[in-house]
Amino acid sequence: MTDASLDPTDVTGDAQFGDYFALLKPRVMTLVVFTALVGLLAAPVAIHPFVAFCAILFIAVGGGASGALNMWWDADIDAVMRRTAKRPIPAGRVSGSEALGLGMALSGFSVVFLGLATNWLAAGLLAFTIFFYVVIYTMWLKRWTPQNIVIGGAAGAFPPMIGWAAATGSVSVEAVLMFSLTFLWTPPHFWALALFMRKDYDNAGVPMLTVTHGRRATRNQIFVYTLILAALALATGFTSAGGPLYLTVAIVLNAMFVKGAWEIWMRDELLAETDNFAVEKSFFKLSLLYLFLHFGALLAEATIERAGILWGAA
């Protein structure tokens, strides 16, 4: 590389505050905040509202920090992919080193302050999540194996467990169930995206399942993972975390999700091209609703149970 070369990671534009905020992946942060909040509120331990607010804030900042570090490392891939080409680093508004600095600083900040606000188990889990997402997923798995989404999904699954640990200081079966729900939800969600984003991952050289094993294999895998996810989601309804309301929501959503996965499985590429991947896109949208409503139902169950205890005591 010469001095005259244009390296997108080293171009510094006039970044606005919003560009630095965009480095934190605010849309992903929404999911992190919501699932962590459910984990925290579903825990059978009362926590001061302001401490709870701080815990969620620091978990969100930790998630954002890992997003910034991911964008720093993946700037070359982001520049090639249509979906990510307008991100602050490939667009030249923020330099790679700025993203690295921001990510490292916010990582340290979020872990230390979560530990001080709640407990060091929650802080340790947050530190491990950042490490897992940045080092294990971004630096290692993503460019190496088509199982990147499957294993890397663990990083996105930790927030409810961190929220639970922040409230209770421990990890229980309910926290593990919430982790598993997000963990198993991740592959069908991202593989549906990979199906209709089509050439993006091919061009970037990311070994997504669609690239390494083909689109037929991806459709098969979506269906298999959806069945496993549905079994877990329904089984959760019979544990201490679930209840009649959760079970009702889970039955309806999983019926819709399995139906969507079945339709994806039954389709071939010609049919998908004809309607511009309408089924795959609708399955992807449903997957977002699926996770939010499952966690919403878990939160509702915990609230109902707590209200019942309060009424019983009154």
Added chain:
Amino acid sequence: MSIRTTHEIHTRRFGRNLGLGLTLAGFIAVIFGLTVVKVQGLEYRQPAAGTVTVTDTEADS
């Protein structure tokens, strides 16, 4: 030539500086609030019988 107090670059960076300022103010508010909550949450503990306190020591002298 008159001295321009506000250069064009200052205008462009105003949004960034404002955002950073508000973030720092928010950070201070969070730490202050957390400190108040943590201090209020500390349980007041009576010294056990026979424990020598600073007040006792001062009274003996």
